[in-house]
Amino acid sequence: TRGSGLHCSFLFDENWHDLTSCDWQVKKISEKEMVLTFDCQSLALSQIWLLNYSKEDSLNIKVEAKLKKDLVLKERFLGLQLNDEYKSWHTCYEKGDFLNERYINNIAPTRLKDSKVAQVVLNPQNNNFQKVSFKSKNAIDTTILSIYKRNLGQEASVNLDFSSIIPESRASLAVGYYPCFEAEITLGKDTVDIEKPVLATEVGILGVDLKLVFDRGKGRIFWKHKELTEGLSLYTSVCQGGIWYDSYQAVWSINKIQERYLEVRGDWPYVPISQIWQIQLLNDNLFEWKVEIDIHQAVSLEIMQANLMLSSEYKNWLFPDNRIPCIFLDEYTQNYDILPFRFWYGKPTRAGLTVTGRGLPQIQFSLQSKDEFTRGVIENTDYLYSARLLQYQKSGVNKLFPGRYPYFEGAIKINGK
Template sequence: MGMINKLCDRAILFEKGRIIKEGHPQSVIPYYLETAGEKFGIALLEQQGLRVVFNNGRLSIAYTQNFISSFVGGYCASFDNLLKIHSPSTNLFWKIKSILASELIAEGKSSEDGVPLQYFRINLQDNILDLTIRNFEIPPKQHNFNLFLVANYDRWILADKEGCFPEFSHRTNWHDFGLNLSSSRKLGIFTGSENLLPALIFEAKAEDSSLKIFNSGYDQESRIIHLSSSNSRELSLNIRVCLEKEDFDNFFIQEQKFWLIQQQEEERLAREEAERIRQIEEDRRIEEERLAREEAERQEHATRELYLRSHIISRGDCRLFVDKDNSCLRVYFKDKEITSEGGINSIFPSKHLIGYYWHAEKLDQDELLLSLESDSLKQFWRLKFQQDNILTIKIAIEIKNEIPVVNRFIRLELINSYDLWETPYEKGLFSDAEYINDISPVRLKDVRVCQVAAASSNKEFPRIIFEVLGKEEQYAAGVFRQQQSQEASCISFCPILPWSNKLLPAGKHDFFEGRIIFDSQDKLEDKGSEKFRVLIGDQSLRFSFNSGRGNIVWKGKTLSSGLGVYTALRSQNIWYDSTQAAWRYIKKNKKRMVIEGRWPHIPVSQIWDLEVISDDSIHWKVEMEVYSQVNIEIEQASIMLINEYREWFIENSSNGKFLDEFTKDYDILPFRYWYGLVGKNGLGVTGNSLPKIIFTNTMCEQMAKGLLENSDFLHCSRIIQYQKYNNEILLPKKYSYFSGLIKIEDK
């Protein structure tokens, strides 16, 4: 039929050898399609120029003598799964069961007397063609409906997009170009050129139905509307015929609006669903993380409990914790930590306990061994609570190779609530007035103490006594505030090691033995008798030496003060006085002592030769030995005297009065009363009811400048002194340092 319509301009229809119609193919072919076949299977519905013909299982649609459907028309195809073939509805025996003005019903059977297999209901009203196809085959088969439209329909439109049908590309095969519409989606088909064909709107009515559009092969040259459904019993299709293009356009304008609203709603629902799923997933993730976190915390807690049990010792109110994570030993009293971030630590020679591998072995509830290992040395700590309030500390070191050791410290860092300190000889406040390299030191009159106490003025924390045991005279104490991430009140002890002993051989060595006493109000012990002391002289004039300071006693009255008779050296702008040296005596008798002091921080030693040569005179001679090249900028030989001495004089030259002012700064120049060349004259002082003291330099050519001044507030003393400036580096050898006479005269 398609070829007749394309190639011919005149057609003749015969029936039983008789011409029943002739004319143009467009008028003859519709007549043929409407009349050919069994008459009881043909019916017609017509409305406003729109003609719908059902002819024995085939549907034809025309408008005002113009075909809408092509010669193939529309039919239902059943797919036989067993035979793998499609069977069209035109193969059945059809009979019109009912026909009204706007509706017809047709029934198709397998044979004239067979059982009904298919049912067509066609309703045409208000230019809307409503088609329902029911299938009764047993077992059910897959069914679809195909409506072939004339090729003049060259465009399609949906609510969200539109396009053109492509060219026919194959002779017989159908061309699917990808539109698959679910139910409720409207498909518009129209022509782009001016002709008499109305626009069509297709809608699959059932929810489980879908529409697709194809091109046929170019033999049939048709547009195919394909309706399918997952329901094998029924197909339902609605075709709206728009006789006016404006109605068609308005319909899709409204459809587009509705589609946009629907899309927004679908997107909203999709977002809500996605959010619901995301929230479910998030809740699940959070719950899984919570459970994982609780399990991790439980395991961590169990591990931590095990770790704590093996790294804590305690007794009474006291507890010590080996904090490997922060490389320190923490101390607690009544469950409050009293140590700062550094805790108890050592410096040997690297800073604190950082950089070591830690291993703790708990021996008992109150005793623990701690080993610290680095590349070059090991430390062995034995920590034990001997009583409820006493923690003993023993430290040994083991080194692999000989190393130089100038400084080594044991340090206790307390929280800054500890603001009071005390030694057996003095007490005061931890100072934070001036920090130098994060340290605010307290100047002690006597650093050679074996006990230092710390307390808080508000009594919130217990009084602590840090004590050296064993060779107390070989240690120097330090008291200072330290500024780190938090401020700490610190007590340290440093062994006094002569420079000549700075090389520590490989092997194991004792490092420290001491103890910390908690919550003790005991008075600190004066262990000065254990220091290095030497005494010479008689009842009138006595001279005693005590670990680097000389003391002058005249007829029972102590005339010296502070550091007494002492020497001091300045190297690299740092002062080192004789109290910092380690001393031993070489010889001694009733009138004379020869003693040697070796400095720990500079390669120097001194030999003092002191002799009471008469009832009123002491001869003082000092020799210095340098072990290694060193820059000694200033050398001093000095006497600190009690501040009851009010006047000073230079024999045969000048005189004046001392003021009772003692600076709190390191600068004492404003309180220097005289400085210059003395020659053979002596420096002298006098005071009410006190003997006159004359200090004479007997080697003027080497130490010729004398000095008279007040000390600072720490000692509140008068100073008479000789000093010498060096402009050259001192080489290793022995040097004459000083020789002088101290003469005491009653007024």
């Protein structure tokens, strides 16, 4: 390890509180088990750690918090800071390396296509170090993985964090005990391959050829068993205070599921909102998507979006007014400036936003509600997803007060044979 090593931090009143500000006690239970108690007087909170070895190369960690007074804890994470001797990483969905890191204020973040994963494995540069597996045993729907490097001056560290997704509505905690994290660290060359998790909130609605799978805040669309979506798929996103928050960051629950109807609810972290999605398959190639937003406390949202991210196999888009086919360029920004890769922006038409691709069904994404302030967008994503994006967005939203509001109502039609 390096720096803070294995650590756990809580955010309270805009300040992070970690183990360095705590008084601590150690109680040895056996040769393979001990209890650590970290008492943070400034926070009126204690961290209680149970550590044990289930086998020689694995350390099990359980972290519990004891609150001595009512607190609002909006963020917490369990982190592992390691020596800069690891060259690459992999999860169950993707892999990468640390060769081309870009530092921003001493941090070089690794962008992940899918951060809702339970395990990451690091591979060392040489045989002097062993593989490291860091595995969260918390519910996968409520945990986000972060991978980044930190510049420590003369050296650097590799950092792995598992952060809890805590909706604003669940951040207030009363006096008592709360389980926080359960994890496992495994060392060795024979680290077990990562298995894809079984997801509690992955459900779908089916037609003859059309299928939509709801996956923790994104809707994946399949036609004759081929996935047409990419990355975040069907999703929503809001901008508040210049920061973007998308539906895949929320905690979701299933309200109602039928053969051709799905209703789900997502509670956002960091912003005081929830969304209710209603998705209904109207016929074998058309489904309706209706979104409502619950505001829990007054908030200003600069931009609200409804998005459909599609495979780069779609090569053409149709100009919304006169249906002239246009070509997508297979170019994707390496930075955050997406405007040069935007092909169309304007007032939506009845025809909607349409794309085509050889051997693929035509997709038509249309707006059903009438709104003078909503605009349509056709663009490429950045290099991470390298996908096509059809989008409806509303800018300059006024301050919203507690209550339920309509957010979006549209339809997606799949024209295939």
